[in-house]
Amino acid sequence: MNDRPTPLLRAEGLVKTHHGEGAPAHAVRGVDLRVARGEFVAVTGPSGAGKSTLLHLLGGLQRPDEGSYWLDGERTDGYSEARWAVERRKRIGIVFQFFNLVSNLSVADNVELPALLAGLSPKQARAEREELLAELGLAGKERSMPGELSGGEQQRVALARALVNRPPLLLADEPAGSLDSKGTREVMRLLSRFHGRGQTIVLVTHDARLASAADRVISFFDGRIADDAELDGAPSRRAGTSGVLELRD
Numbered sequence: 001m002n003d004r005p006t007p008l009l010r011a012e013g014l015v016k017t018h019h020g021e022g023a024p025a026h027a028v029r030g031v032d033l034r035v036a037r038g039e040f041v042a043v044t045g046p047s048g049a050g051k052s053t054l055l056h057l058l059g060g061l062q063r064p065d066e067g068s069y070w071l072d073g074e075r076t077d078g079y080s081e082a083r084w085a086v087e088r089r090k091r092i093g094i095v096f097q098f099f100n101l102v103s104n105l106s107v108a109d110n111v112e113l114p115a116l117l118a119g120l121s122p123k124q125a126r127a128e129r130e131e132l133l134a135e136l137g138l139a140g141k142e143r144s145m146p147g148e149l150s151g152g153e154q155q156r157v158a159l160a161r162a163l164v165n166r167p168p169l170l171l172a173d174e175p176a177g178s179l180d181s182k183g184t185r186e187v188m189r190l191l192s193r194f195h196g197r198g199q200t201i202v203l204v205t206h207d208a209r210l211a212s213a214a215d216r217v218i219s220f221f222d223g224r225i226a227d228d229a230e231l232d233g234a235p236s237r238r239a240g241t242s243g244v245l246e247l248r249d
């Protein structure tokens with residue numbers, strides 16, 4: 001019997017080709033990947049290597065042409081769009097380079113919306129939002145609109161929105177890509193803090209400094225994993241799993 005714990009993510013033979021205007025882009029050419037609960041994995045590599053496409057496959061935002069993907073032991077191959085939307089709400093928080101906040105909703109509403117959609121009562125959603133915004137140094141900004149905030153603040157709101165349903169998995173696609181060095185350090189600090197409490201994170205980044213916050217770095221090249229390495233000190237960094245924000249799953 002295999003008594004290894006079920007990985008939170010398991011991908012086998014993922015292939016994705018984009019058919020745009022020019023020649024087909026073979027973005028992901030056969031990826032096998034396992035990510036255990038509590039791991040913080042950075043995916044790095046040159047522009048066009050296929051990193052974002054891989055992240056989109058892991059978040060169910062795009063479908064593979066070939067291969068299979070299991071989320072927490074459950075095969076996702078047959079999931080409809082609607083099913084993926086439900087699964088994402090419960091299990092996957094996603095942050096993007098350009099935050100993707102709803103510009104005509106306040107900070108509070110941006111963060112509460114996914115909690116309400118997931119079925120929390122307005123009171124519970126408000127409590128979760130208040131806790132996360134305080135945690136992320138945004139108390140007092142609830143009534144602000146996204147356009148009134150700095151890039152770093154908007155990314156923190158996006159992080160709060162991604163984590164409001166306490167998903168076991170956080171996917172981050174160049175989360176500091178449009179931030180200055182102060183904003184980058186802030187994102188790094190926050191990702192490390194959530195990881196220290198047991199949050200599983202898959203981070204796509206060009207930024208070697210940001211990748212150094214992870215405990216495992218995957219180098220992606222030409223649609224394939226070229227290298228997959230644990231960083232020194234990873235086990236100790238991965239040790240803490242308790243904290244104010246208990247993960248609910």
Ligand SMILES: Nc1ncnc2c1ncn2[C@@H]1O[C@H](COP(=O)(O)OP(=O)(O)OP(=O)(O)O)[C@@H](O)[C@H]1O
Nearest residue numbers: 018019020025027046047048049050051052053054
């Ligand atoms: N929706 C799309 N339609 C057509 N081609 C696409 C699409 N998305 C990505 N591609 C192509 O697929 C390849 C991989 O793109 P992808 O964005 O996944 O790479 P990346 O490593 O994330 O790059 P970057 O670091 O520049 O964001 C590229 O050749 C890109 O042009």
